[in-house]
Amino acid sequence: MSVASDQELEKFRLEVRAFLETAPTESILEAGRKTTSVFAPFAPTMAWQKILSDKGWVAPSWPKEFGGTGWDVQQRYIFAEEYNRLCLPPLLPQNLQMVGPAVIGFGSDQQKAELLPRMLSGEDFWCQGYSEPGAGSDLASLKCRADKDGGDYVLNGSKTWTTYAHHANKMFALVRTSSEGKPQRGITFLLLDMNLPGMEVRPIIGLDGCPEQCEVFFSDVRVPQCNRVGNENEGWSVAKYVLEFERGGSTFAPWLNPALERLRQQCGKPLSAQGERLIDDPHIRRRLAALEVDIQAVEHTEKRVNASLKHGENPGPMASLIKIMGSEVMQSFSELQLDVAGLDALPVQREALEIGATPGDIVPEAHSLAMPYYLNTRAASIYAGSNEVQRSLLAKAVLGL
């Protein structure tokens, strides 16, 4: 099942570790520690992407000819394990796991040559224009219109839940080019610049008080037709390919395992001068152990599914299984982390969580993350296909119901 021998894999692990332990700057490490959702702080994370890109390690899942690493699934898993053990900021998925694969799979030679290197280096940052106010779980019902006029498409409508649109210089979007036939027909995948006349970005304040998502409005925005990826009216196939890529690329356990270990160590610290420790509370010990069981189940499901894949294959509907399991264990983890932080989780510490801020003196840093992380992680069962949609997919595609 493995291309590389165990010995070679161990050597690979040490090579990865040696680089990851020395390459990140202080602010990159800080960004890793202060990541309170799946989206790490923008500036230091993009600086880190550049370092990894220079090393050639930025896109392990891409084919080698386009700048990937050529690693097999086991090597990629090892990379993820070492990466998360060091609590490094997760790279933003938009370039590397969303628009990149779309362009690789469906883009023209010119688009590939022009755009892929800048996605890898982070010179461009892309945001995802998929969801709309009326089109969430039911994405195919999207209405943002693109009408042909001369050599352009003219866009009217809006997009929402566009993560980090306020940081992006490019957008990949699904737009409606025809209303005939099934709603999936008539959708086109477009690439556009964020500074076009008629575009407006409005950040949305999340539960943690920070802008992460945005709404984007289009009013007669002109996009050249050559910015289309794939055929007109066939953007749904591109999106489906990318969604499977997005889900298949998820590795939950490499993140969860070291996070649980950090939480356990946190419980070993004395609460006060009297020296009591949460780790001495049998109930906390049992909850940590129960979470370990859940994480093991995720880890070995991920590994089992990976092992069954041939190179370049997507996990298909099994990705739904992993997404449901992984996101729900992340949520249980966030609940335990919140209970461990206790009262320390209540004061809002937004300033202390900014990169480069002087450490706050109200509560310990690890505890100040617990509430924003808990709140933001509620989204894990909503984004990338809600867990209800994923369960329906499992029932239909795997159980044949």
Next chain:
Amino acid sequence: MQFQYNEEQALFKDSLKKFVDDNYAYESRCKLVDSAQGYSEAHWQKLAELGVLGLPFAEEYGGFAGDLPFLTAVAEEFGRGLVVEPFFSTVVLAGQLLASAAPDSIKTELLPKVADGTLKLALAWEERGSRGNPGRTDCTVVDKGDRAILQGEKLAVLGGGSADAMLVTARTDEGKLALLLVNAGVPGLTIKPYALVNGSRGATLSFSDVEATVLQTDALALVQACLDRALIVLCAEALGAMDALMANTLEYSKTRQQFGLPIAAFQALQHRMADMYIACEKTRSLLWAAIQADAQGDCRRAASVLKAEVGSGGRYVGQQAIQLHGGIGMTDELNVGAHFKLLTQIDILCGNRDFHLQRLSDLAEVH
């Protein structure tokens, strides 16, 4: 057996509902939460006029001698409306404890001012190490004859930044829990105010050689009894938030269309909302059980049962309300998130679910 508000209590509850409807539109509430003070003095005066601030106190101290259901009625409406004025800290926690623990001279001086809205109080008891247990404190007090000297730190003190005076718990040389009265301006007291996750305000209080008035030198039983009653009121606030989430989610599910249908048409979501409803009704039953237990003189177990249920039931209702709202539930643009954060905060305050399950186990006798 009382399982609903009587006519007088219901009328009072209606007057609070009107206060909330008139003053607490979500947009106005957001502005209030973002303001420097974090609450409204005008609202506070209105609450005094409505009789809310003197509600539990005897008439000789300017109060209305309202029993527990009056307080839970207020709390339900405040939970529904996401009210941020420091009613719970001033009246329910500190006011009631002062009424049960202070000598008459102090009560005569302070309680009428609480009732008429000119004095705010706070109770400083929770610490990083207390984890819900009021008997467990790192703060110390030393009796110097004519005065007492207080040292230590209290965390997330509700209303701690706006209080004119606070009640503080601390350990004596004999290892007993003393209850002290401290004025806000006293030397050696540092107050670091901050916003709490639900939008109300709290503070860290640090005491360095602070002079304090000793109210009681062995106050654990008094403090515990006051906290148990306060827990019931806090859980009523949670119930108000749960009811609001239930109503809002039900409403949203009937209007939100996906796949050509209102999402309420999907059986998976119908069952989820049925479970949310069950969680609300369990809490309502246990709230009335606790009110009855209090009327019979011992609400220790009933208060812990209620708080433990609110911990899990409130979490479930809050999480599912977000899930059923989808993306919009993850923003500060709807009040759904604010109710969810209130429920999250209530679980953590005054001992979380785990603490109260442990306490129930400790209170159980095995023969």
